[in-house]
Amino acid sequence: MASSSAHQLSAAQQAFYQENGYLLDLPPIYTPEQMAEISADLPQLLALLEPGETSKDIREWHETSTYLYDICMNPKIHDLVEGVLGPNFYCWASSFFIKEPHSTSxxxxxQDAYYWPMTPHNSVTVWLAFDDVDAVNGGMKLIPGSHRGGLVKHERNTGTDSVLSLQLADGTDFSSDSAIQFQLKAGQCSLHDDRAIHGSPANPSDRRRAGLTIRYSGINVQNDLAVNPNFKTYLCRGTDTLRLNPVGTPPTARFARPSFKAVSVEEAGTR
Ligand SMILES: O=C(O)CCC(=O)C(=O)O
Incomplete structure (x- = not known):
């Protein structure tokens, strides 16, 4: 598929990302109609969840479902990512963050990088909005420039409804006062650096807030297979001259789940 110059980042956008660790107001990846069609098929993926699982358990299913793989390999997304990571990068993860209406979650x-056994830090997350997302339905917030401060110690959550098990205590290493509220239309995406501090509140609204996160890394980034043994790369642009990681096989089925579970450093017990 040909790439679209509309999605190539300008020098000003690249400088903004380097300075702030995120990008918003990007041209849409999908029209609202296209996104509504993709969203209408989401229940077919969710139907593959087993008893006791939630949408959070859909991790790396792009490896087995063309439904997700085709999104991860969208050249418009790759144009955006290339503006941040340069000409040689791969995709290695995808997962949903879905907050149903009135969800307390x-x-x-x-910081994403705290969870990942990957070095060096040269990864970007694309957060693709399946719904219109804003302050009212639990949209993400991010501390600009926080990616430049290095990794900060996380603690185990206690007494919160967070879908993640580790978090930073506001006031200890940072203040949430400067947080930017992310606002996206369905079919639009944001970008954020793997060290940027971010999070999101509950969704008290009547509207669903669903997003697909897709993680991309430069070919110089190596995963520690002793921690996450199922890690697979899918080259998106350029050439993988370094060959530091295992390479995945593209899926053939539209909807299928992998037989493995992805493992973060926290789940592996190494943090
Ligand atoms: O969807 C959210 O609210 C948070 C997403 C997130 O933490 C991530 O992209 O790493």
Whole structure:
């Protein structure tokens, strides 16, 4: 598929990302109609969840479902990512963050890189909105410039409804006062650096807030297979001259679940 120059980042956008660790107001990846069609098929993926599982258990299913793989391999997304990571990068993760209407579920303040056994830090997350997302339905917030401060110690959550098990205590290493509220239309995405501090509140509204996170890394980034043994890369742009990681096989089925579970450093007990 040809790439679209509309999605190539300008020098000003690249500088903004370097300075602040995120990008918003990007051209849409899908029209509202296209996104509504994709969203209408989501229940077919959710139907593959087993008893006791939730949408949070859909991790790396792009490896087995073309429904997700095709989104992860969208050239418009790759144009955006190339503006941040350069010409050689791969996709390695995808997962949903879905807050149904009136969900009390939150996402505690955290840095993605704290969860990942990957070095060096050269990864970006694309957060693709399946719904219109804003302050009212629990949209994400991010502390600008926080990616430049290095990794900060996280603590185990206690007494919160966070879908993540580790989080930063506001006031200890950072203040949430400067947080930027993310606002996206369905079919639009944001970008954020793997060290940027971010989180999101509950969704007290009548509207669903669903997003798909897709993680991309430069070919110089190596995963520790002793911690996450199922890690697979899917080259998106350029050439993987370094070959530091295992390579995945593209899926053939539209909807299928993998036989493995992805493992973060926290789940592996190494943090
Ligand atoms: O969807 C959210 O509210 C949080 C997403 C997130 O934590 C992430 O993209 O790493």
């Amino acid at each position: 939150t996402v505690g303040w955290h």
